[in-house]
Amino acid sequence: MKKMKYWILLLCLALGLSGCGSTGEILDEVVQSGILDEYLQPEKVQKIEVPKGEMEVHFIDVGQADCALLASGGHFMLIDGGNNEDDERILTYLRNAGVKKLDIVVGTHPHEDHIGSLDAAIEAFDVGAVYMPAVSANTATYRDVLDAVAEKGLQVQHPKAGDVLDFNGLPVEIFGPVKEYKDLNNNSIVLRISVGETAFLFTGDAETTAEFDILEQGFDISADVLKVAHHGSSGSSVEEFLAYADADYAVISVGIGNSYDHPEDVTLKRLQNYGMEIFRTDKQGTIVCNTDGENISFRQEGKSSQTAAVTEAAYIGNKNSMKYHTLDCSSLPIEKNRAYFADQAAAEEAGYAPCGTCKP
Structure with missing residues (x-):
């Protein structure tokens, strides 16, 4: 469709x-x-070949959204699916990586920037199982995912805190949500995947309330790599949670110049205070992490066309109003309505006029 x-x-x-x-x-x-x-323009990714017992995680650059592809021994797992407009980018990436079947698909919570293109992925590949929290959203995006699951003859499964799934012999421990919350972010599926002596902790958009509830359950959330919650929002990654996670590396999936100011400085300082090396998709594009069960290494797969185009941007244009703004303007448009320019001359040559608020 x-x-x-x-x-x-x-x-x-x-x-x-x-x-x-x-x-x-x-x-x-x-x-x-x-x-x-x-x-x-497809993302430059080679076919993934990772022996069983090892794992490679691709934190795909989907701007202000989340999408991670996990591979081990010819098996694949997808955690979140970016925004609706990311479908072709994600499908191209997965096909280039050699994906034929997704053993596990996880939608951490029913916000568009996490499940937007999950329906496209479910439609495009064979799927073993789909997991989402036991909460719903009255949105077309959420209904699209449910329709795609039904068309494959599957049912969405709702894992509970304490459950353990299997990904090609690797344990996937479910830590959250501990209970049902009014805030969809706190209903995020929080999970840890262990590979030998290493572990990866994925947190969706879980915020402080959910983090404390997980800690109260006494789960061992220690990990080497932490997928930082909620794109680096200050409302997540509370110090106590970071202390128990005790990660060496932090990965933030976030869009360049986003209107939320993610990742926030206070969060970055918390991560740095705990000695974590920080990787960001807005700075480095798609980030790939590999582990053999003992050692962990990172590499940059290559920036997407969007990331490469805006890395050096000095001004942001609004495709609807045809105005261009400074990077910190309070009137910045949402990501899909943005155009990026290296200087004012380029913006005006493209037909954009200065914003009346920031007056660039």
Whole structure:
């Protein structure tokens, strides 16, 4: 279903950019214009080959959202699925990685920036099991995921704190949610995957309340690698939780110049105070972590077209209002409506006018 939007976009652009000429000439004109670069440029990832008993984790750069692909011995697990508009990027990444089947799919909680493209992944690949918390959301995005699961003849499973799943012989311990909360973030599935003597802790968007409840249960949340909760929000990663996690590495999945100011300085300071080496998708693009059960190594798979384009950006444009802003303007648009410029001349050449609020 979602793939149709790209063909519709292609057709509309073709009709708009050329009033005459053959179909081939029109399509060539569209592609050469660069307008479709976001959709046509695949992420540079090689087929993943990891022996059983070892694991590789790909924290895929999906901007202000979460998506992680785990691989071990030819088996794959997907934790979260980015935003709705990330579907082609995620599917391309998974196909290039050699994914044929997803043994486990986890939607940590039903917010769009975590389950937006899970339906596309479920539709595109064979799936063993789908896990989500026992809470719902009255959104089209959430219903799309449920429909995709039903079409595969599966049912969403709701793991409970204390459950242990199996990922190709690797234990997946469920620590949260401990109970049902009003705040969907606190209902995030929190899990730890152990590989030999190493462990990875994934926290979704769990906030302080959920973190303390997990600690009260007495779970062993110690880990070597921590996927930082809620994109580095100050409302998560409380000091007590970080102390018990005692991680050496922290990974933050976050969008460049996002309007939430994630990751917040107070969170970064907490992580640094506990001696964690910090990796960020807004700074480094897709981040890959490999463990043989004893040693852990990191590498940068390569920045996505979006990350590469905006790393050196000095100004952010609003595609709707056609205004450009400073990076700290209070009127910044949401991620999908942004355009990035290295300087004011580039912004104005593209037809953007200065914002009246920040007055760049």
